[in-house]
Each structure stands twice: as C-alpha cells, then as structure tokens.
Amino acid sequence: MTEQSTVILAPPQVAPRARVQAMKEYHPPLGCRDALRLDFNENTLACSPKVREALGRISTGDLTRYPERAPVEAIMAAHLGLAAEQVALTNGVDEAIHVLFETFLEAGDELLLPVPTYTMYEVYSSATDARVVPVLAADDLQFPFERLLAAITPRTKIIAIANPNSPSGSVATRAQLIEIARRAPHAVLLVDEAYFHFYGETVVDLLGTAPNLPSLPNLIVARTFSKAYGLAGLRLGLLAGPVELMRWIKRVLSPYSVNSLALACLPPALEDAAYLDWYVGEVLAARTEFEAALDKAGLRRWPSRANFILVEIGARHKEFTRLMGAAGVLVRDRSSDPGCEGRVRITIGTREQMRLAAVALNQALAALKIEGGAQ
Numbered sequence: 001m002t003e004q005s006t007v008i009l010a011p012p013q014v015a016p017r018a019r020v021q022a023m024k025e026y027h028p029p030l031g032c033r034d035a036l037r038l039d040f041n042e043n044t045l046a047c048s049p050k051v052r053e054a055l056g057r058i059s060t061g062d063l064t065r066y067p068e069r070a071p072v073e074a075i076m077a078a079h080l081g082l083a084a085e086q087v088a089l090t091n092g093v094d095e096a097i098h099v100l101f102e103t104f105l106e107a108g109d110e111l112l113l114p115v116p117t118y119t120m121y122e123v124y125s126s127a128t129d130a131r132v133v134p135v136l137a138a139d140d141l142q143f144p145f146e147r148l149l150a151a152i153t154p155r156t157k158i159i160a161i162a163n164p165n166s167p168s169g170s171v172a173t174r175a176q177l178i179e180i181a182r183r184a185p186h187a188v189l190l191v192d193e194a195y196f197h198f199y200g201e202t203v204v205d206l207l208g209t210a211p212n213l214p215s216l217p218n219l220i221v222a223r224t225f226s227k228a229y230g231l232a233g234l235r236l237g238l239l240a241g242p243v244e245l246m247r248w249i250k251r252v253l254s255p256y257s258v259n260s261l262a263l264a265c266l267p268p269a270l271e272d273a274a275y276l277d278w279y280v281g282e283v284l285a286a287r288t289e290f291e292a293a294l295d296k297a298g299l300r301r302w303p304s305r306a307n308f309i310l311v312e313i314g315a316r317h318k319e320f321t322r323l324m325g326a327a328g329v330l331v332r333d334r335s336s337d338p339g340c341e342g343r344v345r346i347t348i349g350t351r352e353q354m355r356l357a358a359v360a361l362n363q364a365l366a367a368l369k370i371e372g373g374a375q
C-alpha cells in the first residue's frame with residue numbers, strides 16, 4: 001500500500017464546510033503552454049520594457065521587507081481620477097472577486113450573473129452560502145439587459161457583469177449599467193473591466209466627483225494588469241468603489257496580498273502609455289484581419305469588443321482544439337459554458353501571430369472536413 005492510498009483510505013478526521021465539499025474542482029488547462037498562447041486572453045507578446053527595467057532594480061531590501069501597498073494605491077487612484085481610499089489593489093481580479101464575495105454574500109443572498117461569463121464568479125460564490133441566479137443570454141450572446149432587470153429581487157446582493165464579457169466579447173452599455181445600479185440599490189453592482197483597454201469605455205468616472213454624474217453608491221469596478229499590460233504572472237488587479245464600500249472590503253483583504261515585485265511594476269506600467277497604446281492598436285488591427293479570415297472560412301463568430309473572439313466550430317470542437325494545439329496554437333474550448341456548445345474562444349495577439357493562427361485554423365478545418373457557411 002502506498003503512502004498516498006493510505007491517506008485516501010483513512011477516514012476523514014477534519015471535514016471542510018458543506019459548501020466547500022459541494023464545490024466543483026476547477027482546473028484551468030495550464031501546463032505545456034510553450035506555444036502561441038491564444039487560450040487565456042493574455043497579452044501574447046510582452047509587458048512594457050519599462051516594467052522589465054523596474055524589476056531589474058529590485059533590491060534585496062525590497063524582498064526582505066513586507067510589501068507596502070498604500071503609496072502605490074495612491075498612484076493608481078490618481079490615474080483613475082479617484083481618491084486613494086477608493087482603490088484597493090489585489091492579487092489579480094480573482095482575489096478581488098473572492099474578497100468582494102466574502103465581504104457581501106451571506107446565506108439567503110443571491111448573486112445575479114448574466115451567463116455565459118467569467119468562470120471564477122461561480123467558483124468563488126460556490127464557497128459562500130449565497131445562491132447563484134444565472135441569466136442566460138440569447139443565442140446572439142448579447143448582454144441580456146431586460147432579463148437581468150427582471151431577475152432582480154430583494155435578495156439580490158451582488159450583480160457581477162464582465163464588461164466586455166468573456167467568452168462572448170459582448171458589452172453592456174453605460175446607460176444599461178446605470179439603470180441596473182439604480183434598480184438594485186440594495187445590491188453591489190460589480191463591473192469587471194478586465195478587458196477595458198480593448199473596449200475603451202468605462203464606468204470608473206462614475207465613481208469620481210465630476211459634476212453632473214449620476215450618484216451610484218453601489219457601483220464597484222474591477223481592473224486587471226493581466227491582459228493589455230501583459231502582467232498575468234505578477235497577479236495584479238484592483239477594485240475601485242465608494243469609500244464606504246471599500247472600507248468593508250479592505251477589512252477582508254490581506255494587507256500583504258500584492259507582493260513587492262508587483263507593486264514596483266505598477267507605476268512604470270501606468271507611465272508607459274505609449275507601449276500600451278501600441279499593443280492595443282496592434283490587437284485591434286489583428287482582430288479586424290482575423291475576423292475577415294474567419295468570415296472567409298465561413299465560420300460563425302460573435303462580435304467582440306475585447307482581445308478574443310468566440311467562434312462556432314460545431315460537433316468536432318474537441319478535435320479542432322487538439323489539432324490547433326498540435327500545430328502550436330493554443331485555443332480555448334468553451335463548450336461547457338452555458339449556451340456555448342461547439343464554440344471555441346480564440347485570443348487575439350499581434351497581426352503576425354494571427355496570420356499564423358489563421359493558417360493553422362484553415363488546416364485544422366480542412367483536416368476535420370469542417371465546412372464553413374454556419375454564419
């Protein structure tokens with residue numbers, strides 16, 4: 001008998017909470033990603049060279065001391081046009097979602113989720129005693145505004161909206177978000193702007209003090225450095241919101257969860273706007289080109305305002321994903337997402353990368369005898 005099987009066979013001495021026992025395991029398909037990574041919506045190239053320089057200046061002292069987030073939070077807040085107390089840096093948006101849910105969700109509460117959407121909302125809510133209320137988008141995967149409004153109840157506690165959404169790339173308009181916040185004053189409206197830079201529209205300004213803006217005391221916005229900034233490995237994200245809500249969130253958030261390297265990289269990442277603009281411009285140009293390649297192949301696709309496109313592959317989606325991987329292009333099968341059977345999400349990188357991806361895509365379609373014309 002191996003040591004491992006002894007452990008498995010031993011009667012459980014300590015049981016986790018019932019909700020944790022009921023949680024599904026979530027294993028994103030990491031591993032063997034030494035290829036063209038069009039599977040996690042990361043920056044496919046690099047972060048700003050200014051960030052690399054900042055990393056080179058890290059001293060032993062920086063590593064010895066506990067990270068000090070407040071001065072960097074103040075820089076981030078100024079960048080967003082907000083007061084320092086309105087911003088909390090986090091270990092990626094994933095920690096932000098986790099902490100937000102831990103702060104607000106309790107037994108009997110409802111988390112309203114337009115679906116399909118980002119997986120981690122459901123993962124983290126399933127560790128709480130709240131109930132997820134999914135609001136399924138129609139086949140066009142547009143934001144289900146009216147249905148979402150109709151699903152608001154007195155028990156709704158958080159409404160989480162990724163804007164742009166993943167995996168669809170669709171968006172909710174500013175007017176729709178304002179209406180939702182107003183119709184659910186007893187709930188937090190989380191607007192997750194992970195893909196903001198590719199979309200260009202934000203509701204962060206609604207948190208500021210500029211005149212003539214609607215007052216939305218229940219709005220919280222999330223941002224990440226994992227996408228356009230190319231810092232997914234550093235784990236850096238943030239929540240921004242009204243001071244009253246942020247105070248509660250900061251009680252739950254670890255003061256040390258953003259490490260010193262990430263803190264050192266944030267100011268140069270923000271300062272190098274030229275690099276960010278260049279990368280975003282490159283992705284948007286590549287997206288237009290790649291859309292044309294998908295249309296030429298006759299594949300159905302959903303209009304996207306982000307750095308990825310959802311594509312209809314059909315019944316052979318698994319083989320397609322595998323063949324693309326074998327050709328050195330990683331893409332993400334989203335078939336298990338609600339309403340996404342047969343659909344694959346492809347991250348947009350640079351034009352050069354997407355030309356390679358288009359070649360691999362056409363070869364995979366030909367090998368699998370997938371005919372276009374699904375549009």
Ligand SMILES: Cc1ncc(COP(=O)(O)O)c(C=O)c1O
Nearest residue numbers: 092093094118162194224226237
């Ligand atoms: C909508 C959305 N929010 C958040 C994240 C995760 O961000 P982070 O890497 O900062 O945890 C993702 C990653 O794919 C995402 O799609």
